[in-house]
Amino acid sequence: MDLASFARSLEALEERALSSVAAAASPDDLARVDAEILGRKGELRELLGGIGALPTEDRPRVGALANPIRERLEAAIAARREDLELAAVEARLAAEALDVTLPARPLHRGSLHPIRETEREISRIFGQFGFVVVESPEVETDELNFQALNIPEDHPARDLWDTIYLREPTERPAGAPRRLFRTHTSPGQIRAMRASTPPIRILTPGRCFRYEAVDASHAFEFFQVEGLMIDEGTSMADLRGLLDAFAHAMFGAGRPTRFRPGYYPFTEPSVAFDIGCVVCDGSGCPACGRSGWMTILGAGMVHPVVLRNGGIDPERYQGFAFGMGTDRITMLRHAIRDIRAFLANDLRFLERL
Ligand code: DAH
Secondary structure, eight states, X not given: OXXXXXXXXXXXXXXXXXXXXXXXXXXXXXHHHHXXXXXTTXXXXXXXXXXXXXXXGGGGGHHHHHHHHHHHHHHHHHHHHHHHHHHHHHHHHHXXXXXXXXOOOOOOOOOOOHHHHHHHHHHHHHHTTTOEEOOOOSEEEHHHHTGGGTOOTTOGGGGGSOOOBOOOSSOOOTTOOOEEEOSSSTHHHHHHHHHSOSSEEEEEEEEEEOOOOOBTTBOSEXXXXXXXXXXXXXXXXXXXXXHHHHHHHXXXXXXXXXXXXXXXXXXXXXXXXXXXXXXXXXXXXXXXTTSXXXXXXXXXXXXXXXXXXXXXXXXXOEEEEEXXXXXHHHHHHHTOOOGGXXXXXXXXXXXXX
């Protein structure tokens, strides 16, 4: 063999190799072609292994012939590899395409129950005047729900609260207090007085229960917020100022307010606190019985007997208390007509607020 035919063999190898590289259809395919041509047992090595058949003086020139071929082949393989990898990425992108113009699925977020939201708003407003929220139990004793609030057993005033008494699992031991579902949040007043000393400014929001025939404005399970303030020199004027500020924050700055005489056994004097009708703004409509006024809470100066029952000296301290129906306030805020909606668990109602 002479150098010229060796050079032709090299050229033929290059030509074949370049077409194999061009034909490689995948990175794996290409790696196989690479090994077959340039690998340790590849065709190029094998060909160069035949160098011994050349005349001795020609052998040093083989490198000059073979090296450019090797370099061109290496470059061709690298270029093909890049093309194949790019094509693989593009194929994957096409296969996994996301249509970002599709509308998203709606995300369901929870929200506060309207009653709870009103409760928080009431607490926020009175919080600005230093009132703090305390909790009081839903199951109460007859003593705290009634007697300590100046409502003795068998007193006709009990008719104001249709009461659900508990059936005890066993016979009540003699002297053990009779238990009931609290009919109002007012027992929280006694608990607060007994648990601390004046000055006292507390709110007790919570669930109450009455033995009621249910209709659009009566539920046997409903909500109240109680307020109590006790200090030296506390007066009816302070109560009026505070309730005005509350009514204006809750129902708008220009809203008219008034006190009307009322009756509660635990306050003396007692009042009903009215605001100008939120439906007709005072001109008179069915919602306010054509009076132009709506009662939003009961209030008064804490009765001395109640102060004494709470362990507070009525000669030194005075206080006022108020109690409002959270359901009613919420109904007025959102123009809700039926109190039963609050506990019906109808998502269409809950999501609209
Ligand atoms: N407890 C009363 C009720 O359930 C509301 C109330 C009226 C609470 C006057 C008070 C008050 O603290 O002073 O109807």
